[in-house]
Amino acid sequence: MFVLELTYTAPLERLDALMEEHIAWLDDQYAAGVFIASGRKNPRDGGVILAVGEDRAAIEKVAAADPFTAHGVCTYRITEFIVTKTADALAPYSQGLPG
Template identity: 75%
Template sequence: MFVMELTYTAPVDRVDALLADHVAWLDAQYAAGVFIASGRKNPRDGGVIIAVGESRAEIEQLAASDPFTVGGVCEYRITEFLATKTAAELAPYRQELPA
């Protein structure tokens, strides 16, 4: 599982100009089963996405396709973690520690 933390690198008006495209991109990733939660940071200087994927490289490639990245208004920090404990609703995403 991955935490995708994005930080705006441009004024919010430039971010807002790409917001509709970013939301469409988010919707596509939810439909594909890759994203399980997302939202703005408070204060509004970026956002956070919880994602599932086969590899860090896959998630990095996905982040590179975000209209915010393509438009040059954000940078991503990606953290991989093992979700060994979850709420019952997230049980399908639980992971085992490596042996």
Template identity: 80%
Template sequence: MFVLELTYTAPVERVDALMAEHITWLDAQYAAGAFLASGRKNPRDGGLILAVGDDRAQIEKIAAADPFAAGGVCAYRITEFIATKTSPELAPYRQ
């Protein structure tokens, strides 16, 4: 599993200008089964995504395709972790 932490590197107005494209990208990743949860940080200086994938390279490629990343309004920090304990709903992702 992976935690993708987005930190905005531009004013929130520039982020908001790309929000519709970002949501379309999110929807595609959910449909593909790569994303399990996502949302804004509070305070609103970025967001978090819980993702699954075969390897880090795949997740890095997905993150690079985010319109926020392509548009230069966020930086990604990707953390891989081994989910040894989960809720029953996330049991398929347990390792």
């Protein structure tokens, strides 16, 4: 699983102008089964996305397709982690301890 942390690098007005495109991109990733949760940070200086994917390269490709990235208004920090414990609703994403 991956934690994608967005940090805004432009004024909120520029982000808000791209928000419709960004939300459509988010919706596409949810429909594809890549994203399982997302939202704004508080204070509003970025966002956080929980994602699943084959590997880091695949997630980096998804992040690069974000309109926020394409228009240079945010940066991504991507952290991969092994899911060893979950709430019941997230059990399908459990990976267990590495061998």
